[in-house]
Structures are given as structure tokens and as C-alpha cells.
Amino acid sequence: MTLDRSSLLPALKNVATRLRIDSLKSTSEAGNGHPTTCCSAADVMAALFFSEMRFDPKDPHNADADRFVLSKGHAAPILYAAWAEAGAFDRADLMNLRKIDSDLEGHPTPRLPFVDVATGSLGQGICAAIGSALNARRIKSDYRTYVLVGDGESAEGSVWEAADVGAMDGLDNLCGITDVNALGQSRATMWGHDMEALASRWRAFGWHAIVIDGHDLAAILDALDEARRTKGRPTMILARTIKGKGVSFVEGKDGWHGKAFKKGDELDRALAELETQFVPAPVGVNLTALIPRPPTRPRGVDTPKPMAPPDFKVGDEVATREAYGVALAKLGEADPRVVALDADVKNSTFSDKFEKAFPERFYQNFIAEQVMVGAAMGLAARGAIPFPSTFACFLSRAYDFIRMAAISNVGIKMAGSHAGVSIGEDGPSQMALEDLAMCRAEPNITVLYPSDAVCAEKLVALMAYHPGPAYMRTSRPKTKVLYGNDETFTIGGLKVLRESSSDVATVVGAGVTVYEALKAYDALKASGVNIRVIDLYSVQPVDRAGLIAAGKATGGVIITVEDHYPAGGIGDAVADAVADAGLTVKRIAVREIPRSGKPEELLDRFGISSNHIVSAVRASAPVGSR
């Protein structure tokens, strides 16, 4: 049943007023929050939730439900108010906003079933919305994705990365609405209410742009309708609004960002004014009951086929980045949920092997790492298993997205190639020497670092099915295959590659430094000194028991060696794990900014080659001391 506009508009107007009232009440009760930015968005929110979107308030995860992403996450109170109005939960719960035992947090997180990805770091929600829109294509659904963007937020470069990708991919199932309230946190935005300045940007980036009065419900409905009928490209509705709309003493005023109304007079005055804004509406119209429900498709049981096993020969020379590409293509064959995202380095990361096999599940973002990771977040939230990959150093471009992926606990499966000084001549700008620190810092990111091709292949499958975000670091140089094709690996595991009953130290390497450790083993052995050699392919979590056992068996000495800066890397991971065990952990790492040169020259110059391991062993455990 569709209401005619004469019934719909007053009903929507009253919803908008209720959303404003709820936003004010809940933030005042919390004592802080962002009521005025809720007020500017209230009419758009009312129209979206109660006339445009199809969804089931009781089943927000429905695969075919339209998606709404609140990219301007600080407007969380009105998001919660809208879902409460729709019946997702009891309106009284709104008064628990921002309390420690409520999931109605200051900014939205997926603790709430109707939130796909955490927002609150601006410019990210629109990138996740790209992923959500791509996912509709993947599952052949006609659901639409809506994203509410702030005007101040539009200064973030990531918004324009999303703009490029959305247009390039022709995502006409995506509709953005910019809440142009002209005020940022600390002052007027760059554009104020110059609507054409914003519209011309979106048009230049290939979007259909519509400028409207964001408090004119008929205009909002018309624009949403126009967006739905626009084919071949996404639409951005630029809604001219007033911050604090509805409360005259704050409307359009600077200095009210992020301030709750004081309970008592101030709040009462605001609420009284809002109460006067209810309009006569047709009796018996229940907009919530009229929300169109999505089709219910049988929940697909995802039973991936087993992935084809590795097919390498011990001693072959294969770069782990290449093995990553091989594995990704095999995994794509085994599981249709697997997708890959690139930032124009597919021929370096070898994700082009996946593209070749599954071009329709390969998403090119060109040189734009933020939208690559952001889109992966949106895809993961909607059931895909996304592998975004680029040079490991350039994942630092998306660190804020990775941080928010951790907060969202979404299963993005990142791979970063070209780790460390072992890349050689390209120099420090292309060397990742802080990527382990960056990813390990997030407590729920799994961090893997294979040294050989077999391990790399098997870790790709493990990370795909391990819950939450994961990161795999791969290397540029070809390295010898160490493991048989049937070797097994586990997240949180390690491999002891050399051991004897007379080991004087445990040397822990990972990736390229495993080979340096093996060289050091040979050199020391020739002079009668034995060491234990460990391949720490799982850097987070680490095998604490295995490390302690090795350390205790080797005179209490552990030497870590990594193609990474010392802080936050393998040495710290090992030291933290064995902190209680009374062992000494000596860290060998890259301790200064490196430079261009040949890989083997750089390993030696920057202190992580076998020579340095040999010296460290001799210094830590002088021959004859045991």
C-alpha cells in the first residue's frame, strides 16, 4: 500500500519531529553528544526510513534489505531514534545512550545489529557503502545502499576516492545524501551553503547530483525517487539544511557542535518548541507498519569446497607474494564469497591471478587505498570474504580504516607485499617497516607472515575463515620452498626448523629472516655451535608455550630477527609473550631509516643478515659457556 502525499507528508513531518525530540532527550540525559547535527538530518532520516527504504526492523541482517550507513557517525542519536521509531527496540532504551552497559554508543558500532560498520571517523562510511553496493551485485540482489554524509566530512580525501570508484563502477544502486548544514565542529565549513560548489564536485566525479532543501520533505522524496530512477551512475543528493533545525535559539549558530542541551530550562525550552511542530496527520496512518519488507531468500548455507592443495617442490624458489596470488585464485574457486580488491598493483601483489580467474569478483580501486579498505569493510559486513591487497607500506595510507575495521571486527583479509628492506633498490618509500606494529597494535587483528610458498598458500585459507580482521605480510624476493605440500599450519602456531639437545640460543625469524637464521645456523654449526631456529609465521597471536619451551631449552636466550623496525614487531611480540618466563629476548631489527641498494646489501647494512645473527648468538651465548 502506498500513501498519497497528502497523508504521507504530515506523517513524515511528525516522525521527523519525534526524531529531533528523541535526539535532544537522549543526549541531554547522557550529558553529551551531538543533538544539533541530528536536527539538521531529521527530515532526510524520516523520509529514508519511513518512505524510501525496504527493511525489516526485526531482521536488519536480511541479505536483501536496503542498507543505511551513517557516514557522519556523530549523528548516532538520530540513527538510534529512527530504528526505535521503526520498532527495532524499545524507545525507552534511547535514554541509555552512551552508558557503559548500553550498545547505544556515542558513535555507532556493529554491537548493534542494524549497524554494518562502525563510523565516527569521517569519510569512511561512504567507502563502506561502496562495498555494500558492490555486494548487492555479487549476490545478485536489488537492495539499495543509502549513505548519509556530512558536508564538513566531504573535505576528507577518502570521500573523493569513493566518488571515483562509485562512478567508475556505475553503482546506480548507491545513493548518497549530504547533510549540508554549513557548520563544522569549530567553524563554518569550507563551502558554507554554496550548494553548487559541492554539486559541481560530485558532477565532475561522474555522479548524478541533485540539490534540494533538506527540510522540504516533498523535495527529499522526489530526489530519492529521481536517484532510484537514475541508471548507470550513483546519485548524490545535496540537502541544504540548518544545523539545529527546529530549535530556533540554536539554528545555524556556531558553538553548538557536540553540545547537549542542559537538562532543565534549556532542554525544556527546546522541547517545547519542537512539540509545537507536530502537525495534524491522518488518523490511523502507521508509517512503521508500511515499511516495505525485503524478500526473504532461503539463508544460503555456505559450504565452500576444499581449496586445492599447494603444488610446490621443496627447494623451488617462489616469492610468498606470488604464492599469495596463487592461493587467492584457488580460494576463489573453492568459495564464491571470496572477492579481491586492488589499488593498481595487482601485478606486484599477484592478485591479478585472482582477477584472471574471477574478473567479476575483482574490484579495482586504482591508486586509492582508503576506499579499497573501506569497500572491503562494507563487503565483509555483508557476507563477502574480501582480500584487499597492495604494497604493505601503502596499507599505512588506510590505517584509520584498519583501526575502524578492528572496532567493527569485520573480516577484512588484508595482504601487504614488498615488506622490509629486502625489496632492495626502490628505497624506503616502498619498504614496509612498520606494518607489523600497525596491525599488531589492534588487539583483534590476526597477523601472519609466511616465509615460504606452502605456508603462504595455507595461511590464505586460514585467514579467510578465521573470524575478524587479518593481515598477511608477503615478501618481494623469491625464497626457497621449505615445507612439503602437506605441512599443516595453525593461527597461533610456529615451526621449529632446527633443534638439538645442545642449542645455545633460540633464533626466531619470520619471512626473509628465516633464511638468514638458517644461514646463521649453518655457519655456527660449522664451528660447533648449535642453535634452535624458529619460523614465527603467526605473529599475532604467537605460540607462547612454544616460545617459552624453546627459550628454556636453549639457555634462556631468544634472539629475534626481523625485516621491520624494532618497535611493535616480532621482537616485541615475542618479548611480551615470554615476559613471565625469565628469558632474555635480544631483538635484531632495522634500527634506522634505510636506503636504496641491493636486497642482500641492505639486509647486511641494516643489521639483519646472517652475519648479525651469528654475532648476536656469539655475544649472547659465548661458545663453551654451557
Add this chain to the structure above:
Amino acid sequence: MTLDRSSLLPALKNVATRLRIDSLKSTSEAGNGHPTTCCSAADVMAALFFSEMRFDPKDPHNADADRFVLSKGHAAPILYAAWAEAGAFDRADLMNLRKIDSDLEGHPTPRLPFVDVATGSLGQGICAAIGSALNARRIKSDYRTYVLVGDGESAEGSVWEAADVGAMDGLDNLCGITDVNALGQSRATMWGHDMEALASRWRAFGWHAIVIDGHDLAAILDALDEARRTKGRPTMILARTIKGKGVSFVEGKDGWHGKAFKKGDELDRALAELETQFVPAPVGVNLTALIPRPPTRPRGVDTPKPMAPPDFKVGDEVATREAYGVALAKLGEADPRVVALDADVKNSTFSDKFEKAFPERFYQNFIAEQVMVGAAMGLAARGAIPFPSTFACFLSRAYDFIRMAAISNVGIKMAGSHAGVSIGEDGPSQMALEDLAMCRAEPNITVLYPSDAVCAEKLVALMAYHPGPAYMRTSRPKTKVLYGNDETFTIGGLKVLRESSSDVATVVGAGVTVYEALKAYDALKASGVNIRVIDLYSVQPVDRAGLIAAGKATGGVIITVEDHYPAGGIGDAVADAVADAGLTVKRIAVREIPRSGKPEELLDRFGISSNHIVSAVRASAPVGSR
């Protein structure tokens, strides 16, 4: 003396040919590199260096010299070739490209005197160029800044952050040239040779845009002239070029990105073709001799006045973020080189105190952290002392820029407010819990973390004059002033706040956890247990000797407590520092993704309150054990 075009154009054409030849020879000698992207840019480079820019090849640091930033850093060989052609160094050195003992690295770094900031991570050079252009205003110089951008690079969101800021600030002393060669690394760019697609973007962002044939030297000169005459906004010249231009068998061909020509037939064939492209030029024209020299201004001796001392009272409640703002304004008074950059949170970081005092040295970037940090890099490279500040968590948005600032070793002085769970109700998206890990990972970044206002003020001055990049973490809550106004602090120092001869453990805190440690001290003391309490305000470097002495004096037990995730933070810093000393380091940190709540609730819920310190002390050093 100005040449007429009939003499100039053939001479420039021959320069361009020489630059192509040098780019090919040097990359082939190195065995790797990017000759084809040099070839597309050769005519633009020839025109810029030998007809447009004013500089002294022997004194590239001259304060009034025009600046050139190679934002597409992988075209390094032609940058080096241009400077060699200009006489900055011997052309024969070009053959040492990418060798370990040459400063002619794979991508440019400031090891070379004519490179202001390292490039090679795309989308950053143009942000640094914004800073360079702002600096011209600061020092009242009419020098111009030129930046060569790649077309593929233009997909990076940071390019559009720079576009916004450049237009908003009306930087008509800035001229960009986009080398539109239509090929990225792995495939055609998003736009190919659709010049209007790019031009309309720049126009929409408020720049003057000029589309030209990038191999037509007269057109290039005309465009540069037009740019120079364009007032009130920056200019972007969109130069349509051919990747590999001049070598017919690679021109416009995919698959040649990042490949050197093989020495022998392949290189010889290419060079032979280039040799044919020399044209007759007027005898005796020496373009290098005609490069206009910048004025020589007396090198100003920068003797900042002493900064006004702190003016707090022990026991007052002041947030360190507020003390940061106070200090920044005082420092600005003492030293005109000090500038501040904001991303629309000046009223939260308190950098608005600086803006109020020195509006002309305050640069607003709106919500765009990448260009904020990038512009700071450009400013620092030109002699300013820039303080970019925002919420600490949002500095993660600019991590790749911070990484490149470390590689550049430029003195950007970052401040991040709202650290940790102690911010309270806003929730995890606004909490920095990995910022110490992020900054500590870079070996040359100084990391500071004051607990009180006096310390915060003094650290601002210390970080300003300490060479290289620095980061200061500030807190949201008000905290008691602990130190007298005449207390002294040093980079690499710590403060012992409580000690006795019977301490059973050393508790190391920083920022808000210092106060938790002091509460724990009081609680334990009441039950007859003494602990030593350290304020570790310098997190990188740390006072190794001081920590070891404290640990040894307190039963070998150190307990660290931090409002940060465990990996890469204070615990790891301390553990690494004392690794050889036979001490036990127990880390108390935030071990899971937090949520919204009141600050004191969150400190307790996430394990870093005084209660947890008391428990850890009791567990580590049971009463009566000593």
C-alpha cells in the same frame, strides 16, 4: 637575458631528449627503475627547469628559490637528470642510480640537497607543495612552487584534499602539472586520455585548469606563463603525454611500467632512436647559464626569544590538551617560525589559542588530516616549525604521511589529543589506542606524553627545537598539576614521583595513568606496601638507565600501565629498554576494543585503573616477600 622562442624551443627540445637519454641509461645501468614515466614528463621537466624556474643549482636551499616537488616520485631518474643538466652535480654520477652508496635513490629523499621531502608514496608531494606555497607567504617571498603529479596518482584522495586547501587559501604561487600519460602500473588509468574528466575535477575544486599537449614545448611555456599570471587561485596544467615518449616501441604500451631497458640491443635501439631526435639549435645558447637566480637575502639568524614560563599552581586541574594550546601560543610569540595546522578541531585540541594570537600563521585544513600533515612537511622543509594537531586517533589517517615524514626526517611537530579510553562517552572511534605504537614504530620520531600541564608546556618547547619529527600525546580530562613551574624536563627523561628504600615494585605510568599509579601508591601505602612511581613523559627515547635503576631497586619488578593497547606502547618501550637487565616487566594496558562510558568507568572496565595496579603489585610482589 631572455631568449626568443625560435632559439629557446630547439634548445629545450634537446634538453628534453638528453633527459630521456639519461633516464634510460641510468635505469638500465641500475637494472631497474621507471624510464617510461620519465619519458612522458621530459618536455615538461625541460621547460620547468630551463625556462621557467628561478634557482641556483649550487644552492638549492636558497630561501627564495622556486621549489619543485616531484609528487610522482618514481620518475626520480629524470629529476636527477634535470639537476645534473643544471649543473648541480656531475652527470656521470647518474650512473650510480639506486646503488647503496649513492644518494640517487630509487625514489627521491632529502639526502639530496635539492629534494625538500621524500616522495614515492603517491599523493603526498602535492600536499607538501601546499606547505611550500604557504611558506612563501610566511617569509614574504615571491618564490613559486611547482609540483609534478601523475595521472594515476590523482586517484589518491589526498590529492583532492590538497586541491581544496590550495583553492581555499588562494595559492596562486602554486602551479601543478599533471603528467597525463594514461597508464598506471598495472593497467590504463581510470581516465585514460579523457583530459576534460580531469580538468573538470580541478575546476570544480576551484583551480584554474589548462589542458595542453605535454610534448608541445611552446604550449607548455604558454601554460606556465598563464599560470604565473593567474591570480587568486592555483593552476593545474593537465599535460596530455605518452608514456615512453620518444621510444616508439614502448610508446603508450602497457606492461612497461617500472621496467628498465635491457642493456644491449634493447637499450641501444631505444637510445639510437632518441639520438635522432636532437634538432639543430642556435650555437652558443647555454640554457643552464640562463637559469634565473633567486635574490640572495641575508641568511636570517633565528634567535627565538625565550618562551614565557608556565603559570600553573600545583594541584590545579588543567587538561594537558589545554596546556598544549597555551604553550603553542606562547611559543608562537617567542618564535615567528612556529606555525600551527588544524583539521577543524581547534577548539578540542586548543590550537585555537594559537589562532587567536597569530591568525596569519594558523592554517585551517578542515577535516583533511592528510593534507594537514603533508603541508606541515612542506613547511618544515622550508624552515618553519609546524605543529599539526588533531585528535590523536585521526593522525592514523595520515600514517603514510608520518612514515614519509620520518623518511624525510623533517621536523613536523605533531600533537594528538583525546588519547585513550579516558575520553569517555564518545566511544572507540574517537579514542587513540595505537598512536604510540604508530609513532614509536618510526625510529626517528620523538614521542612525548605529558601527564600534567607544566610538563605539557615545557615539552612543546623541547619538541619544537629537537631535530626531526616529534609527536606529543595529550589527554582530554583535566588532571592535577603535579610539577612546579620551574621543573625541568628533557627528551629521554623521566620523573620519579614516589620512592622509598622499601619499594616492592616500580610502576611506570604516563599521562592519565600516572594519576592511577599515584592512587595505587596511596592505597598500597595504607596497607604498608611501598611502590616506586615513575612518570614516563618521554616514551621515545626512554631513560634506559633510570628505568633499570628503578627496577633493580624494587625487586626487579616493573609494572607498566598505559591508556593504550599493549602492542607497541609504553610496556614494549620499557621492556625493550631494560631487556638486558634481568628485570620482569608486567604490562597493564587496554586489551580489547573498548566502548562508550564514563572515563573512570572505562579505566576500570578496561583494566588500567588504580585497582588493577594494586592487584598487579600484590601479584608480582606479595607483601612480606622482601
